[in-house]
Amino acid sequence: MTTHSIAPAVRAVRRLSPLTFSFGARRWESTGAEPPPAGGHLPSIATSKILRGTREAALRTPGIKWLDEGGSSPLQNTIGGRETRKMNVYQAVRDAMGITLSKDDTAIVFGEDVAFGGVFRCTMGLAEEFGRERVFNTPLSEQGIAGFGIGVASMGQTAIAEIQFSDYIFPAFDQLVNEAAKFRYRSGGQFNVGGLTVRTPTMSVGHGGLYHSQSPEGFFMGASGLKIVIPRSPIQAKGLLLASIRDPNPVIFMEPKILYRSAIEQVPIDDFELPLGRAEIVVPGADLTLLTWGTPIFHCETALSLLSEPPASLASVVPESARGARVELIDLRTILPWDIETVVESVKRTGRLVIVHEASRTAGVGAEIAAEIQSKAFLKLHAPVRRVTSWDTPVGLQYEKFIIPDAIRVLDGILETLAF
Amino acid sequence: MIRTLLSRHSFPISRIFRKHISTTISTNSSESLGLLPTSQSPITPKPHFFNAVSTDGKQLPTYRVIDGVGNVIPGAEIPELDQQLALRIYRNMVLLPIMDNLLYNIQRQGKISFYYGEEATIIGTAAALLPDDEVLGQYRELGVLLWRGWGIDEAMAQCFGNEQDMSGKGRQMPVHWGSPMYHFHTISSPLATQIPQAAGVAYALRRDPARRSKNCAAVYFGEGAASEGDFHAGMLFASTIASPTLFIARNNGFAISTPSSEQYFGDGIAARGAGYGIDTIRVDGNDVLAVLSAAREARRRCVESGRGVLLEAMTYRVGHHSTSDDSFAYRARQEVEDRTRIDNPIARYRLFLKNCGWWSDAEEDELKGLLKTDVMRAFKLAESLKRHELKEVFSDVYGGEEP
Ligand SMILES: Cc1ncc(C[n+]2csc(CCOP(=O)(O)OP(=O)(O)O)c2C)c(N)n1
């Protein structure tokens, strides 16, 4: 980083809370010394305990539903004899599509640059394996991709569309919100496009700037009829994608692109699904609910370790009394329709809620959740619901680390909420 | 260079570009400079601009079979048609304005679109399709459903949104019909969204072994809707990702109040076809025989090549845009009256039928009487029915387990 870019960045940090300021600036400098690898890399992820690195842990993924041949056999939910393979997120996504293409003859996969493997490698080898009639490039038109997929799905077939970056989903917004979401309702249930799944890479990588960093899930919140799903890991990506493809509703499946390579797990090689519409309590706790989805789950995990065992540089701002706080970490997973029940139940127990998302604050998903929580758990709340989000600005390239919330800002949000 | 080439040959330009240009160059041009690498584009030493897809820079021709008084024009052929089919077409054409009239007079609120002036385009294309070709309409295509046997009662139920409205359980405004049984996808208000969807529907047909090389997807849209990006996307996808999609542009001269002269600067919608590399025809949309014959051939090409085909039907919206529109605010009453009198698709066809000895004034009176009675009966029934139950507000938002 040049000094020239640090100055405005520091100014941006100064607007944050004192805690964020003092450590945010230091982080910036250290990041400058060790630039992240090209393609994006999340430092905390290598040591994450959230990821399931062993076969045993992978096969015990909560809520896992095996879909073997003759799915209702007693084999269901047995784990003995099942195999896993080390995969990152793009491999897991590819695996889910491979399973779909081999089991469902009507399934097709299409989008910009999909045939050669996709810019994030998610469709690698699929065209060779299943043929260009089923895995193909489309012209460069997102509204066309969405409209075409809706047409295919309206005929009862399985359409898996890729929008190359979620930043470019807006040309398809009308097709998704006015058409896909309303297809069933407007036809009195006579037609539906449940077979449509729109996959799209999302969220920031640290150097994407305005148009490769966005998290547009909030824009779809009002589109009843759509489902929005965001996985946090390879196992989640595979299970949730298979569930999304088979769900009788159109699903927008947003894949956090920084996790494509950096998040690695042992992933069961069999066909399995994870439930849509269900949040997952990833770390149980009793004093505060920390709710997020996608990439920030790892910032949250880091924040929790900074909270319980602050490094010397942070010790002065993390009061002893806060270090023992048991924070419940929840991955929302399905953003629309979201799992109100699990979140409300958690907040009723903890009395505190911090919501973390990468999208900017105003009318972000966090606003909706906060409103719902205050109406459903008002008397149980010990502190206002806090949102740790991007600022209400576009994502400026050189300031990305200051705009997108990181572990320090999550820690700050937790401390302020605990101390309220 | 291209212009001179074109004037010497009668190939459609798309063909020339695709297949013939290299041979044309080598056989007809002594100073051939070869082709641009990896293309069929001849090298020319002259900077040449072009602004027409027709061979002589004029507007594209319009295909016609019968003239204003129902006589077959010189050189035209009557499409294969027996008396039974001819009269079925006629009865369906006559029914549309009768329905319109009644709905116009009785409607108390809400919008209903009108079909006046487009009977030939709608019924002519409907008659050219197989009954199980998938149809995606804009909103003026009730005639396709009625042609296929969907009843007047169903139509009335949809307009009233009563408990018998299966198109949308009273959720949608009038004219938003739909029926999977009749392969008619439910109308949606956002214009042009059905166009790329049609390419997807057609691709699904191609992938279905039972329907491959048998059915096509026919998509209707106005010349106004054709200005949307979705039109471009639909044409592009149907040609690039080969999908048997029949694009039927109803060019009725207006998009609400905006005349087509303010909608596009080029030669209508048909001129765009070649840009996507798809076979295209412009037809007199008030001549049901021309529409029938062109749509049959368009459909044949579409299904056989498995690709998109474009048919632009030139017609005129005689009615107001909808019941909340007074079109005399933006066009002269005289103009509308002239079009109704001189270029009335029903009158033109009736004269043709009379010339054939297939129709008489007595039959005309009888038909109109019957249809009016039938429409009135359906209206009375629809009016007397209740709405769907209130709980339908919440059903069908999601499929499967309701969240
Ligand atoms: C996306 C969109 N923009 C605007 C409208 C409002 N609108 C309804 S009909 C219409 C005119 C359509 O004209 P055209 O496509 O020529 O069809 P016609 O009514 O002539 O059959 C307009 C602007 C709409 N329904 N959808």
Ligand SMILES: [Mg+2]
């Ligand atoms: Mg029009």
